[in-house]
Amino acid sequence: MLSATDWIESLSPWPSDGFGTERMRALLRELGEPQERFPAIHVVGTNGKSTTTRLTEALLLDGGLSVGAYLSPHVVSWQERIRLNGAEFDFERAITGVRPRAEAVSATQFEALTAAALLAFAEAEVDVAVVEAGLGGRHDATNVLATRVVILTSVALDHMEVLGDTREAIAAEKLAVVQPGCTVVLSEPEWRELAEPQERFPAIHVVGTNGKSTTTRLTEALLLDGGLSVGAYLSPHVVSWQERIRLNGAEFDFERAITGVRPRAEAVSATQFEALTAAALLAFAEAEVDVAVVEAGLGGRHDATNVLATRVVILTSVALDHMEVLGDTREAIAAEKLAVVQPGCTVVLSEPEWRELAEENGAAAVVVTGRSNLALAIAAAESFLGRPVDPHAADGIVLPGRLERRGERPLEIWDGAHNLAAVGWLLPRLPSAPPGGWTIVCSILRDKRPGMMLEALSVLGPTLLATESRNGRALPAAELAALASAHFDRVETLPEPAAARARALELAGRHGAVLVTGSLYLLADLRGEHRDL
Incomplete structure (x- = not known):
């Protein structure tokens, strides 16, 4: 059998399937999550990391603490990499402790080394570990720590094929290790904005399949009535981009918000949602809000909003949606959404089946409430404030x-029910239809199981006008019409939303009823074309 040193040297230092922390986290789970048993100082940067790690170790030892230190690469021997209380740790012993499980998950060389260090520190019950990152930060095997302090030593153009071809992009990758509530130490002040805004206020994080925007707005109103300064972030919008970022009950200056992050966002090639989220968080930080209520975009675990100093998490509901990203069962989807739970926070649920998952993720308290958005908002606001709120607010x-x-003649309802669960919520809440039933104007995104949505909507009436929003994921009107023909007696194809709505109003007549539904993007398109409506 190979010695620990020979085995480590036999492993690939580079992941064959791309960078990421998934395999590392799987290995740590097998080892009993050793990284959670001590606080850490995480050292990232282009140059000076090892020296800074050793200097920090010495200062902490002099302060009377038991200290682990992890460095890379080594110069003289592998022994240099793992240190305990100022001395090199027994390398053979450290590697032996993780080897079987590392082999089982096909860990890379750096993943096995990192796991060995973290397990050694946990078993020694250190007061703190000073851990040097390997490459970058976001996808590095060390980005699994219970971090109290992050040190960014410097940022220069290095590993550009992995981290990006500008200093701004590289800094963003390195500072992606920053966790809510931790302290960041910089030598270069230009990175302050990347490290700080979301740490400067506590947050209520709203995740779930449906009802997030309404719950966010209701929670905002209750907290404002409680005397707090409140930021609120929502998506998507229906009328204008202004809806997305709110401060103290009013829409924030969108141009100002975006201008505040645009140069940095461009430098790191941020996505639209990342830029919007950063703009909101910076606006809230600069306004010194008492709390921000933040709606997640998609899922939770990998969502751009999963960077907050979260005190309360609201899970509105869990249904089968975005299955290609989140998983094909409600259990898998719930796990992705509740991955935003941070140790010590409160989780508010409308579905009690997710209590155990919330507790496993570190929730200090779980509140199960009624299945209405208002009930969720009340429980969240009261959990945050620690006192009752007035629901009438x-x-x-x-x-x-x-x-x-x-409209009234004909009755016209717009609802952005965008998945099967949302249609199920909508159906019993619609006003009674006239004898001829509802005339439906519909556009559905391709990944929303449109056939099942159409079947559910068919109970409302025999007529559907198939159209398509401008969203790139919208099912073409002709394809939607073909699906609808199995469920509706009369189906017409009108790709332009305004034309489809006009035709529906004509068919319904003054005493009929029109429902425009299937996608918030459809409603946004109609708003854009008919600002006087």
Whole structure:
């Protein structure tokens, strides 16, 4: 059998399937999550990491602490990499402790070394570990720590094929290790904005399949009534981009918010949602809000909003949606959404079946409430404030595109029900239809199981106008019409949303009823074409 040194040297230093922490986290789970048993100082940067790690180790030892230190690469021997209380640790012993499980998950060389160090520190019950990152930060095997302090030594153009071809992009990768509530130490002040905004206020994080925007707005109203300064971040919008970022009950200056992050966002090639999220968080930090209520975009674990100093998590509901990204069972989807739970926070649920998962993820308290958005908002606001709230403070909250009554003759309702669960919520809440039933105007995104949505909508009436929003994922009107023909007696194809709506109003007549539904993007398109509506 190979010695520990020979075995380590036999492993590939580079992942064959791309960088990421998934395999490392699997290995740590097998080892009993040793990284959670001590606080860490995480050292990232282009140059000076090993020296900074050793200097920090010495200062902490002099302060009377038991200290682990992990460095890379080595110069004289592998022994240099893992240190305990100022001395090199027994390398053979460290590697032996993780080898079987590392082999089982096909760990890389650096993953096995990192796991060995973390297990050694946990078993020694160190007061703190000073851990040097390998490459970058975001996808590095060391990005699994219970980090109290991050040190960014410097940023220069290195490993550009992995980290990016600008200093801004590289800094973003390195500072992706920053966790809510930790301290960041910089030698270069230009990276301050990348490290700080989301740490400067506590947050209520709203995740779930449906009802997130309404719950966010209701929670915002209750907290404002409680005397707090409140930021709120929502997506998507229906009327305008202004809806997305709110401060103290009003829409924030969108141009100003985006201008504040645009240069940095461009430098790191941020996505649209990442830039929007950063703009909101920076606006909230600069306004010194008491709390921000932040709606997640997609899922939770990998969502751009999963960077907050979260005090309360609201899980509105779990249904089969975005299955190609989140998983093909409700259990898998719930796990992705509740991955945002941080140790010590409160989790508010409307579905009690997710209690155990929330507790496993570190929730200090789990509140199970009624299945209404208002019940969720009340429980969240009261959990954050630590006192009762007045539910009537949210009485006036109405969101565009949510059971929105647009006309009376004919009756016209707009609702952005965008998946099967949302349609199920909508059906019993619609007003009674006239004898001829509802005339439906519909556009559905391709990945939303449109056939099942159409079947559910068919109980409302015999007529559907198939159209398509401008969203790139929208099913073409002709394809939607072909699917609808199995469920509706009369189906017409009108790709332009305005034309489809006009035809529906004509078919319904003054005494009929029109429902525009299937996608918030459809409603946004109609708003854009008919600002006077």
